[in-house]
Amino acid sequence: MIPSLALSFFAAAALLAGFGRRLRRTAVWLALAPSVAAAATLLAHAPRVLDGEPVRESISWVPSLGVSLEFSLDGAALAMGLVVSLVGAAILAYTVWYQRDPIPLLGRLNLFAGAMFGLTVSDNLFGLFVFWELTTIVSYSLIAYDDRSPDARKAGVHALFVTALGGLVMLVGFVVLGTEAGTYRISEIAAAPPSGPAVTAALALVLAGVLTKSAQVPFHGWLPAAMAAPTPASAFLHAATMVKAGVFLAIRLAPVAMGNDVWQGVLLTAGIATMAVGGWAALRERDLKRILAYGTVAQLGLLTVLAASEATVAASVALLLAHAGFKAALFMVVGSIDKATGTRDIRELGGLRRTLPGTWVVAVAAAASMAGIPLTLGFVAKEAALDALLAASPAIAAAVAAGAVLTVAYTTRILGVFWGPERTAPSSSPAPGMTAAAALLAAAGVAFGIAPGPVEALSGSAARAAGAAAVALPAWPGPKPALWLSLGSLAAGWLAALLPIGPRRGTAAASAAFDATVDGVLGFARRATAVLQNGSLPVYLAVILATVVAVPGAALVTAAASPAGLVPAESWLQAAVGAAAAAAAVGLLALRNRLGAILLLGVVGYGMAGLFALQGAPDLALTQVLVETVTLVVFALVLGRLPERFDRPARPAVGAPIRVALALAVGVFVTGAMLSAAAGRADAPVSEAYLERSLDEGYGRNVVNVILTDFRALDTFGEIAVVATAAIGVAGLAAGIRGRSER
Amino acid sequence: MTLLLPVLAGVLFAGGTYLVLTRALARILVGLALLAHGANLLLLSAGGRAGAPAFIGEAGAPETAADPLPQALALTAIVITFAVTAFLAALAARAHHLTGSDAVEDDVEDRRVARSTPEGTS
Numbered sequence: 097m098i099p100s101l102a103l104s105f106f107a108a109a110a111l112l113a114g115f116g117r118r119l120r121r122t123a124v125w126l127a128l129a130p131s132v133a134a135a136a137t138l139l140a141h142a143p144r145v146l147d148g149e150p151v152r153e154s155i156s157w158v159p160s161l162g163v164s165l166e167f168s169l170d171g172a173a174l175a176m177g178l179v180v181s182l183v184g185a186a187i188l189a190y191t192v193w194y195q196r197d198p199i200p201l202l203g204r205l206n207l208f209a210g211a212m213f214g215l216t217v218s219d220n221l222f223g224l225f226v227f228w229e230l231t232t233i234v235s236y237s238l239i240a241y242d243d244r245s246p247d248a249r250k251a252g253v254h255a256l257f258v259t260a261l262g263g264l265v266m267l268v269g270f271v272v273l274g275t276e277a278g279t280y281r282i283s284e285i286a287a288a289p290p291s292g293p294a295v296t297a298a299l300a301l302v303l304a305g306v307l308t309k310s311a312q313v314p315f316h317g318w319l320p321a322a323m324a325a326p327t328p329a330s331a332f333l334h335a336a337t338m339v340k341a342g343v344f345l346a347i348r349l350a351p352v353a354m355g356n357d358v359w360q361g362v363l364l365t366a367g368i369a370t371m372a373v374g375g376w377a378a379l380r381e382r383d384l385k386r387i388l389a390y391g392t393v394a395q396l397g398l399l400t401v402l403a404a405s406e407a408t409v410a411a412s413v414a415l416l417l418a419h420a421g422f423k424a425a426l427f428m429v430v431g432s433i434d435k436a437t438g439t440r441d442i443r444e445l446g447g448l449r450r451t452l453p454g455t456w457v458v459a460v461a462a463a464a465s466m467a468g469i470p471l472t473l474g475f476v477a478k479e480a481a482l483d484a485l486l487a488a489s490p491a492i493a494a495a496v497a498a499g500a501v502l503t504v505a506y507t508t509r510i511l512g513v514f515w516g517p518e519r520t521a522p523s524s525s526p527a528p529g530m531t532a533a534a535a536l537l538a539a540a541g542v543a544f545g546i547a548p549g550p551v552e553a554l555s556g557s558a559a560r561a562a563g564a565a566a567v568a569l570p571a572w573p574g575p576k577p578a579l580w581l582s583l584g585s586l587a588a589g590w591l592a593a594l595l596p597i598g599p600r601r602g603t604a605a606a607s608a609a610f611d612a613t614v615d616g617v618l619g620f621a622r623r624a625t626a627v628l629q630n631g632s633l634p635v636y637l638a639v640i641l642a643t644v645v646a647v648p649g650a651a652l653v654t655a656a657a658s659p660a661g662l663v664p665a666e667s668w669l670q671a672a673v674g675a676a677a678a679a680a681a682v683g684l685l686a687l688r689n690r691l692g693a694i695l696l697l698g699v700v701g702y703g704m705a706g707l708f709a710l711q712g713a714p715d716l717a718l719t720q721v722l723v724e725t726v727t728l729v730v731f732a733l734v735l736g737r738l739p740e741r742f743d744r745p746a747r748p749a750v751g752a753p754i755r756v757a758l759a760l761a762v763g764v765f766v767t768g769a770m771l772s773a774a775a776g777r778a779d780a781p782v783s784e785a786y787l788e789r790s791l792d793e794g795y796g797r798n799v800v801n802v803i804l805t806d807f808r809a810l811d812t813f814g815e816i817a818v819v820a821t822a823a824i825g826v827a828g829l830a831a832g833i834r835g836r837s838e839r
Numbered sequence: 840m841t842l843l844l845p846v847l848a849g850v851l852f853a854g855g856t857y858l859v860l861t862r863a864l865a866r867i868l869v870g871l872a873l874l875a876h877g878a879n880l881l882l883l884s885a886g887g888r889a890g891a892p893a894f895i896g897e898a899g900a901p902e903t904a905a906d907p908l909p910q911a912l913a914l915t916a917i918v919i920t921f922a923v924t925a926f927l928a929a930l931a932a933r934a935h936h937l938t939g940s941d942a943v944e945d946d947v948e949d950r951r952v953a954r955s956t957p958e959g960t961s
Contacts, residue, residue: 625952626952629952629953630950631945632945634861641860663842664841665842670889674844677851682854684869684873685854690865693865697869697872700851704880707844707847707883708883710889712890712891713883713910716883719914719917720917723921727924734868734931735865737936749943749945755856755861759856762852762856763854766845767846767848770845770849770885774840783893783906783907786908787893790895791895797895799894800914803907803908804914808911812915815919819918822923825929825930826925832933833936
């Protein structure tokens with residue numbers, strides 16, 4: 097049942113992509129159907145889940161490997177799932193009127209909703225990861241939706257880079273966590289949480305995913321840039337759902353992670369820094385959508401702080417629900433203003449209270465919840481958070497209150513566009529459907545602010561699933577320190593909005609840092625390519641040979657051994673032949689006359705034949721004599737065409753000292769490796785069996801021949817193939833040379 | 840095992856390495872031939888001490904028969920080396936025929952990539 101809900105989103109997306117344009121108006125209903133179905137199903141399951149009975153489902157996928165698709169609908173999943181389906185439905189409805197050609201956008205939003213829903217209900221770390229990365233990819237395609245805009249494409253790549261990299265690091269953490277726990281099923285990990293240094297390392301890796309996805313400092317730059325997306329996508333992905341995935345995962349992993357100092361320390365530090373950076377940046381922005389984006393960054397910081405401690409988990413879920421509602425509504429409001437007036441700059445907007453009255457009412461209701469004015473869900477959630485924090489950690493409570501001051505200040509700035517003198521007159525008024533969709537969400541914020549019972553049940557159930565305590569969410573807390581703190585920050589924020597905080601000049605620091613990082617990586621890659629792939633064959637060879645000497649050579653030095661029964665030479669004759677071959681080889685190095693080179697090479701080759709014969713290998717000796725003779729003929733023919741003397745090239749690729757040093761090192765390495773390898777012999781040679789079986793099975797008395805034609809005939813077949821291929825190549829090359837000469 | 844064969848193989852490898860690192864095509868060819876001889880010697884010396892040829896007479900294999908397997912491997916290697924050397928020689932002759940030079944030049948494309956990298960970024 098649960099997985100089929102996720103599937104229905106994907107099916108709708110596929111149908112919209114395939115037949116959307118032909119379906120016309122039916123397509124709208126098709127786009128909305130999965131969200132409505134999901135919401136209805138979740139609400140039907142809600143009573144059981146709220147009683148603490150999660151719905152678990154498992155589909156066996158690869159039973160032999162123990163891989164199955166596991167889903168769980170617990171309190172946290174229910175809360176997030178309702179956001180995805182209900183807020184999603186409102187945004188999809190808004191899209192129908194907002195977008196000129198809504199079908200493709202509706203399709204992609206459904207694709208995203210399916211991925212996000214799957215992430216929400218996944219009970220398996222790998223399943224969660226797959227959906228997590230799927231939301232990243234769909235987010236990329238939505239940010240870069242206007243694919244003709246370079247800015248949009250760049251913003252899409254920025255988001256993709258940061259969140260996908262974080263996700264990959266997180267995957268490593270998942271693997272470690274699952275290995276430590278002995279299961280990848282999240283509910284089982286939560287039931288018996290593992291601990292130890294490996295788990296701390298795993299959690300640190302998972303944090304990379306949490307912080308990038310939820311746009312925490314210093315990774316927050318992608319979220320304001322992502323405002324290049326169509327406004328419904330911004331409302332859905334970059335305000336209501338996807339950016340909450342990090343916080344959601346933190347709540348999901350709370351039973352394992354909550355007591356971990358590293359986890360909690362990083363979340364608190366990043367969260368508080370993000371609150372400050374986001375809130376301040378929002379005050380410096382003049383573009384409505386970017387103000388909201390930085391506001392989202394700040395609120396995500398607050399959510400991260402709340403998700404870090406047991407006492408505030410319930411409040412974090414309540415605030416997550418409140419934020420999804422008011423921020424999505426405000427994005428819709430901004431979309432409506434943008435569509436009606438053609439601008440989002442607060443300096444060009446004013447007096448919209450009179451010209452866009454419906455939008456004004458919605459904006460005020462949603463902004464009240466964002467600022468935390470009593471009788472809104474935002475107030476209830478923030479009040480619960482402050483109350484819990486004042487008891488647990490007054491310092492953090494003070495930081496949160498300071499963040500609230502900034503929130504109130506930029507909220508006041510946003511609402512400023514509705515008052516004052518009229519600047520840009522709207523050329524049209526927003527479609528009633530757009531206002532209605534936003535109004536639904538704004539109204540929900542007020543309704544649950546007056547009667548927070550359902551949110552209290554939902555957040556309590558989510559907190560209990562995370563191993564934390566539920567908290568009461570009263571509509572009016574009564575005179576408590578938290579209330580004075582709340583009201584104080586409201587007043588301070590309203591005053592702060594009057595401060596002349598100037599607009600930002602140039603690009604944001606986080607954006608510039610990302611650009612510099614990407615440029616730095618590309619520049620390093622280019623320089624590395626220029627150095628390593630310099631086009632010189634001798635340099636490549638030198639690098640390879642130096643590696644051979646350095647890496648296995650280092651191992652050889654530590655494990656050098658001498659074989660037993662080592663004799664200097666078999667006989668004086670062998671020593672003499674070997675010395676002659678060695679002398680000829682050394683002579684070759686100095687010689688630059690080609691005829692002399694051919695002769696000396698011949699000495700080496702026939703010397704080899706002599707050594708083979710003395711070793712007891714007549715076949716080898718015969719072959720060597722034969723091959724050496726033919727080789728000398730070939731060389732004489734070829735070198736006859738090359739210059740009389742080997743020219744000294746103008747500039748050697750590898751200097752002579754390096755060549756000599758490398759040559760000596762390779763020589764010593766080969767000798768040492770051979771001696772050590774011989775010393776390492778542990779078993780009797782396999783050839784004893786060959787000697788025994790040669791006559792009976794191979795019907796041959798020459799064992800070497802029987803090996804070549806029978807025991808290892810496949811090797812010989814390969815050898816013949818090489819010879820044939822080389823012969824074809826030689827024939828072709830030689831024909832080319834002759835043809836040229838005759839012309 | 841005799842010390843002579845591994846030492847001689849080392850000498851051949853050293854000489855071959857020195858030669859293949861030069862730019863003259865003909866010297867590279869000679870260097871490859873030396874490397875191949877060295878490799879064959881290594882195979883042979885892996886068989887241990889010298890012995891009688893591995894022929895089975897009426898009385899069975901000789902007690903002191905040399906290890907036949909490395910011989911078979913070396914034999915295969917000799918033939919393949921010959922084939923490859925002949926191909927390289929033909930390639931060298933063709934290259935000289937076309938360019939009039941027997942030097943191994945740097946890859947033009949790679950040089951272009953390296954040159955196109957300005958100092959600093961992008």
